[in-house]
Amino acid sequence: MTRDDLDTLFASPAALLAAAPEGLRDLPAAGGGAGREAYAQAVTILDGAEVPRAEFASWLHFGAKVLGHDAYADLVAEAEPGMPWRTVWAWWRPVGAYRAKPNLSGDADVEVHEGPDGRLLLKLWSQWTQERWLDPATGERVPAPADGEFAERPYDALDEGPVLFDPDDDHGLHQPDAWEEPAPLGGDRVMFFEPRGVVVLERNGTAADGQISSEAVSWGSGAPWFAGPTAAEAPLDAARLEEAFDADGMVLLTPDQLPAALTHAPTRDLAVTAGLPTWFAAGVATFTLAWADGKAQGLEPDENGLLHLGTFELAYGDIGRVLVHPETGAVSMVRNGEGPFPFARDTETFVRLLETVYRFMSACWSPYPGEYGKRDFLSEVAALEPLSVDEEAPAENVWEHLFAAILELSPWGF
Incomplete structure (x- = not known):
């Protein structure tokens, strides 16, 4: 298959679905754009599970929405009106995409709150994500309501009618193990959340209640595929730092707020x-x-x-002062009075290493099947700063301590 043929195939969900698994084997390494990204998500999440064409279209639609390819998701829905369900919106970490948000690992919940007029809001909180309120119709973040304006809906306040993935109603639709407790939202919509994110799905009653129109087959296996650069290859910017550290965990400084003695231009620019x-x-x-x-x-x-x-407080009574050379930008550390020793190539590398820990948290603590977050994390930090994994370097002892938070410990720190 040529690159042009591949681009044409994945640009059309109708052609993609018509190709069936037989036409999607041994794909070239490059080409396919947004459609291939969505397809790779669907195949990876299904992990070999056998589903008919219409149900695979639901997963293709899900992959597109998770990745933010809304226009492609619309094409999928147009190509397969018999999808048993569709994704209304998703705030979700794609397979193989190492992102700081969302990260609902550890203690987390998404509560359905109801106002006196029947309007619903979702209250999301976790130990690694700041509390946020979401409009269940759009997924958009909204201001927190005034105290007493909304109340949490009782757990047993279920809507009447069939619920998506009910084994008595939905003819054995494939359901991920982590999607255990649907929260009905009315209008055939349900909300699921798990450590990788929150999603609202809408049941297509006509299709879900009808007969299966094609044989269930495996649509392939493989790994995530992305058209764009990885986070390690992309430049740092304020939006990326805010996603990792939150707005109250990072600061943009003005030139006159920096040390006058700092002459290293890249550090000042950062x-x-x-x-x-x-x-x-x-x-x-x-x-x-x-x-x-x-x-x-x-x-x-x-x-x-x-x-x-x-300053790092590495453990009880274990203090590391982080220092930067004013002319070269090289970062050093004095740990408990010993040093200085080289700690990172420059300030940007230091910041990237911290950001990488946050980006890989979800994948290390809550990986998808076949996702190798810990391996990929170590590969990325080794490329960023070889000292961080050099057992002969004093810096490695500190970085190993920091990396252990996601490589060895749980979200709860033990």
Whole structure:
């Protein structure tokens, strides 16, 4: 299959569904765009499960919505009106996409709240995601209601009528193991949440209640596929840092809020254009930025000619001062009075390493079947900063301690 043929095939959901599994084997490494991304998501999530064409279209539609390819999802719905269900919206981590948000690992819940006029809102909270309120019709974030304006709907306040994935009604539709407790929202819609995100689905009653129109088959197997650059290849910007550290965990500084002694242009540009994390926590370790108050202009280099960037509390009584060279941007550490020793190539590398821990949390704690988050995490940090995995380097002992939060510990820190 040529690149042009591949692009044409995946550009048309109708052609893709008509090709069936036989026409989707041994695909070239490149080509396919948004359609191939959605297809790879569907195939990877199904993990070999056998489903008929119309039900596979539901999963193809889900993959497109998860990835933000809404126009492609509309084409899928047009190509297969017999889908038993469709995705209304999804705030979801795609398979193989290492993103900081959403991360509902550990303690988390999505509650259905109801106002006096019957209007519903979803209240989402978790230990790794700031509380947010969502419109169940669109998934858009909305302001928190006033105290007493909405009340949590009782758990047993179920809607009348069939519920999606009910084995007595939906003819054995494939249901992921993690989708255990549907929350009915009315109008044939239900909400599911699990560590990878929250999704609202709508049941197509006519299709779900009808006879299966084609044989159930496996639509293939494989790994996620993405057309664009990986996060490791993409530049840091303020939106990316805010996604990882939250708005109150990062700061954009102005040039006059930086140490006057700092002449390393890339470090200054990073702090002004993308920002710096003011707070980081993983396991029992925390980091606090020394420049967060915007009053670092008069900061002078220490006896080693280095500027204080921030401080790690690595464990009880275990303190690491993070220092930056004002001219080269190289990052060093003094740990419990010992050092300084090289810690990261430059400030951007240091920030990227912290951000990478947050981006891989969900994949390390709550991986999809066949997803190798821990392996891919170690590969990415080794490429970012070889010192972080060099057993002969003092820096490795510190980074190993930080990385253990997602490689060895649970979301609860033990």
